Amino acid sequence: xxxxxxxxxxxxxxxxxxxxxxxxxxxxxxxxxxxxxxxxxxxxxxxxxxxxxxxxxxxxxxxxxxxxxxxxxxxxxxxxxxxxxxxxxxxxxxxxxxxxxxxxxxxxxxxxxxxxxxxxxxxxxxxxxxxxxxxxxxxxxxxxxxxxxxxxxxxxxxxxxxxxxxxxxxxxxxxxxxxxxxxxxxxxxxxxxxxxxxxxxxxxxxxxxxxxxxxxxxxxxxxxxxxxxxxxxxxxxxxxxxxxxxxxxxxxxxxxxxxxxxxxxxxxxxxxxxxxxxxxxxxxxxxxxxxxxxxxxxxxxxxxxxxxxxxxxxxxxxxxxxxxxxxxxxxxxxxxxxxxxxxxxxxxxxxxxxxxxxxxxxxxxxxxxxxxxxxxxxxxxxxxxxxxxxxxxxxxxxxxxxxxxxxxxxxxxxxxxxxxxxxxxxxxxxxxxxxxxx
Amino acid sequence: xxxxxxxxxxxxxxxxxxxxxxxxxxxxxxxxxxxxxxxxxxxxxxxxxxxxxxxxxxxxxxxxxxxxxxxxxxxxxxxxxxxxxxxxxxxxxxxxxxxxxxxxxxxxxxxxxxxxxxxxxxxxxxxxxxxxxxxxxxxxxxxxxxxxxxxxxxxxxxxxxxxxxxxxxxxxxxxxxxxxxxxxxxxxxxxxxxxxxxxxxxxxxxxxxxxxxxxxxxxxxxxx
Numbered sequence: 001x002x003x004x005x006x007x008x009x010x011x012x013x014x015x016x017x018x019x020x021x022x023x024x025x026x027x028x029x030x031x032x033x034x035x036x037x038x039x040x041x042x043x044x045x046x047x048x049x050x051x052x053x054x055x056x057x058x059x060x061x062x063x064x065x066x067x068x069x070x071x072x073x074x075x076x077x078x079x080x081x082x083x084x085x086x087x088x089x090x091x092x093x094x095x096x097x098x099x100x101x102x103x104x105x106x107x108x109x110x111x112x113x114x115x116x117x118x119x120x121x122x123x124x125x126x127x128x129x130x131x132x133x134x135x136x137x138x139x140x141x142x143x144x145x146x147x148x149x150x151x152x153x154x155x156x157x158x159x160x161x162x163x164x165x166x167x168x169x170x171x172x173x174x175x176x177x178x179x180x181x182x183x184x185x186x187x188x189x190x191x192x193x194x195x196x197x198x199x200x201x202x203x204x205x206x207x208x209x210x211x212x213x214x215x216x217x218x219x220x221x222x223x224x225x226x227x228x229x230x231x232x233x234x235x236x237x238x239x240x241x242x243x244x245x246x247x248x249x250x251x252x253x254x255x256x257x258x259x260x261x262x263x264x265x266x267x268x269x270x271x272x273x274x275x276x277x278x279x280x281x282x283x284x285x286x287x288x289x290x291x292x293x294x295x296x297x298x299x300x301x302x303x304x305x306x307x308x309x310x311x312x313x314x315x316x317x318x319x320x321x322x323x324x325x326x327x328x329x330x331x332x333x334x335x336x337x338x339x340x341x342x343x344x345x346x347x348x349x350x351x352x353x354x355x356x357x358x359x360x361x362x363x364x365x366x367x368x369x370x371x372x373x374x375x376x377x378x379x380x381x382x383x384x385x386x387x388x389x390x391x392x393x394x395x396x397x398x399x400x401x402x403x404x405x406x407x408x409x410x411x412x413x414x415x416x417x418x419x420x421x422x423x424x425x426x427x428x429x430x431x432x433x434x435x436x437x438x
Numbered sequence: 439x440x441x442x443x444x445x446x447x448x449x450x451x452x453x454x455x456x457x458x459x460x461x462x463x464x465x466x467x468x469x470x471x472x473x474x475x476x477x478x479x480x481x482x483x484x485x486x487x488x489x490x491x492x493x494x495x496x497x498x499x500x501x502x503x504x505x506x507x508x509x510x511x512x513x514x515x516x517x518x519x520x521x522x523x524x525x526x527x528x529x530x531x532x533x534x535x536x537x538x539x540x541x542x543x544x545x546x547x548x549x550x551x552x553x554x555x556x557x558x559x560x561x562x563x564x565x566x567x568x569x570x571x572x573x574x575x576x577x578x579x580x581x582x583x584x585x586x587x588x589x590x591x592x593x594x595x596x597x598x599x600x601x602x603x604x605x606x607x608x609x610x611x612x613x614x615x616x617x618x619x620x621x622x623x624x625x626x627x628x629x630x631x632x633x634x635x636x637x638x639x640x641x642x643x644x645x646x647x648x649x650x651x652x653x654x655x656x657x658x659x660x661x662x
Contacts, residue, residue, distance in 0.1 A: 227519050231491055234518035235447050238540035242453035245543045248606065249460065258656055262608060269610045272540055288522050307591045314632040342617075 003172070004165040011161045012154070019150050026146070030139040035111065038135055039096050042113035045128045049082065053119060062086075078103055079134045081110070083127040090116060090123035098132065111135065171196030175205050179212075184418070185287035186216035219286060226282045233275045240268050277405040284336070284412045291417065295334045297369055297436055298326045298362045304338070304345055305360055316354040323362040327369035329436050332417055340413040343406050344373045344432045351377035352429075367420075368438035374431040380407075385425065440464040441485040444474040444500065445516065446493050454487065457543045471495030478503050483511045485550060488533070490517040490524060498524070501531040512553050516541070542611050548601050567600050567660060569645040581644040591616055592637050595630070599650070599660045608657035634658060 061071035070085030093116040100107045110129035174194045189212045305321040312319040348358045356376040388407045414421040420435035441463050445451040455465045468474035471494045490497035515528045518539040525536045534553045565572040571580045579586040641647045651659045
């Protein structure tokens with residue numbers, strides 16, 4: 001997952017958790033505060049009623065003839081009521097409680113403020129009630145308004161986070177894409193700094209550029225070294241080879257002389273191939289091959305099959321080729337592709353015993369084109385495979401693979417040309433799979 | 439034909455001169471940049487074999503002088519340097535071929551002949567061996583008007599032997615011509631033997647191939 005996505009997701013989750021906690025506890029909090037508020041309002045009303053009685057007497061509530069029947073009044077929706085009655089056995093009372101009242105055969109819960117007081121030597125009980133249903137309705141309305149507001153807030157901040165993170169992370173994304181993931185060789189590295197005001201990204205950018213300068217310097221030194229080493233090694237081999245060839249062309253050479261010359265030629269050839277293989281590996285590592293050609297990879301496979309079919313058949317190996325359609329591989333190097341596939345095929349022919357089989361196939365796959373070369377040989381030992389994967393050039397099992405460079409060359413070329421390579425090897429044989437990306 | 443060999447390594451230059459003289463070329467040798475420059479300015483050459491790494495200068499610069507003074511000369515670059523940029527620059531500057539060291543003298547001769555044929559417009563050259571004709575332009579073998587099917591490698595092998603007819607070509611030289619330097623030497627002789635066997639089998643169905651001789655333990659020869 002991308003860093004920006006993680007940041008947005010974290011923000012969303014953090015806000016979501018906080019809001020969820022709020023909404024879970026909200027009914028209890030609302031209820032508590034609504035009751036507190038109602039109690040305050042009831043207290044205010046009590047004070048208002050007492051103030052009226054003090055100012056105007058009981059005449060507002062009782063007629064002079066009948067002071068025993070009490071006074072009671074509900075508003076039109078029965079949301080509030082006031083009750084004032086004279087009591088005979090006074091007990092001090094100043095409290096708030098919930099009480100159900102039966103109104104028109106319906107039980108209605110009220111929050112009630114009860115207060116006993118004396119007026120002109122009489123004792124009165126004052127009750128002011130407010131419907132709990134009304135309080136609950138208010139709570140629900142506030143809860144819904146908050147729910148919508150917070151949901152809107154969450155969505156707004158989510159989209160703002162996405163936009164802001166995208167903008168914030170953009171320089172980092174540019175560094176990753178332009179300066180790391182798209183760089184196959186040091187020469188491709190763009191040194192112009194990425195535009196950003198974030199100091200962390202500026203530091204990262206300059207550090208990568210500095211590192212790349214050092215890599216490029218050593219890369220160039222290696223290139224010069226390879227060139228000199230190539231010259232110094234190949235020139236004497238060239239002299240030796242020419243001299244031996246001149247001897248060959250001489251007349252009256254005895255069989256013994258010819259045998260000796262062949263041995264010399266064989267030694268020179270081994271030396272030459274070792275030097276060439278080492279230089280090939282170095283040059284591939286040093287990106288000294290152009291990747292500018294377009295090739296039909298299925299055609300290479302067909303050519304190799306035609307070339308090596310007779311050699312395999314001479315060894316009584318059943319060799320088959322299955323190719324479904326052509327595939328144009330762009331920006332590659334034909335020679336390296338051919339060397340890579342040819343090395344695999346030659347190894348298969350070398351190690352597959354008489355009566356065995358080799359299957360070559362080329363088929364389209366999701367990513368591009370897949371080439372498989374499968375043999376029924378004895379397989380490659382896990383120890384040797386480990387050495388190949390860790391990049392050891394001089395393989396320990398050199399008795400089997402003579403120079404030991406063959407496998408290394410296959411893997412290095414695949415890496416350089418961006419070809420995915422998978423190898424499965426065991427007692428049943430060896431299978432190489434190459435995936436050529438479109 | 440006259441050839442200038444620009445090569446600072448004396449033993450190698452000596453072998454090339456000796457080999458080419460045997461093949462009836464007239465040879466001049468220049469061991470450094472200055473000598474080469476003088477020769478290029480004074481003498482007309484059909485071929486120039488040019489080493490890039492000279493002690494007193496870069497052989498690449500001589501290509502400019504060749505372009506000025508030897509417009510009709512054919513140039514093959516002989517170099518032990520390995521940078522791909524050298525090859526591109528040399529070919530862009532007008533070199534006709536690029537042969538990396540170490541090379542076989544037979545390969546050099548084959549390349550020289552191929553360039554001569556190409557430049558002279560001998561694209562339809564036909565070479566005769568026994569009752570067979572090699573059409574070098576289309577890379578096919580013909581027997582009395584009928585095409586004999588050979589694979590590309592088999593044709594190249596036959597052609598190389600024919601170019602160097604009456605000379606023993608050992609297995610290493612044949613393998614190098616076919617596959618370059620990236621095939622394991624231990625098995626090369628086997629691979630060559632199989633291809634020769636196939637050539638004999640395929641051509642033998644039409645006519646005798648006793649001109650294709652096996653030199654036991656060494657290689658093969660087309661004796662005409």
